[in-house]
Amino acid sequence: MSIQDFIKNEVTSNDVVLFMKGTPQFPQCGFSGQVVQILDYVGAPYKGINVLDSAELRDGIKQYASWPTIPQLYVKGEFVGGADIVREMFQAGELQSFMNEKGIKVAAKA
Numbered sequence: 001m002s003i004q005d006f007i008k009n010e011v012t013s014n015d016v017v018l019f020m021k022g023t024p025q026f027p028q029c030g031f032s033g034q035v036v037q038i039l040d041y042v043g044a045p046y047k048g049i050n051v052l053d054s055a056e057l058r059d060g061i062k063q064y065a066s067w068p069t070i071p072q073l074y075v076k077g078e079f080v081g082g083a084d085i086v087r088e089m090f091q092a093g094e095l096q097s098f099m100n101e102k103g104i105k106v107a108a109k110a
Contacts, residue, residue: 016045
């Protein structure tokens, strides 16, 4: 399986996927940590995938979405964005609405 096939499989077979540096239990960068805190706060169930485990994965995820930075959040196969976009959506209450529209049960708007 190619790295692009692996990534596609992960984003299509899991409702919410966060490609991040580190793990949800132990983020290895501040931006990944911010997104983990937001997802945990809204109560969204998600799968965290550590890009530090593989240089091929780290490069492949950047190519997959044509997005140069990590973390990257995917919901129902759709690329949502990186830390800045997720934070802005959360602060505006848009992340919670977006997740609910996609059928992901989360806490009400903050």
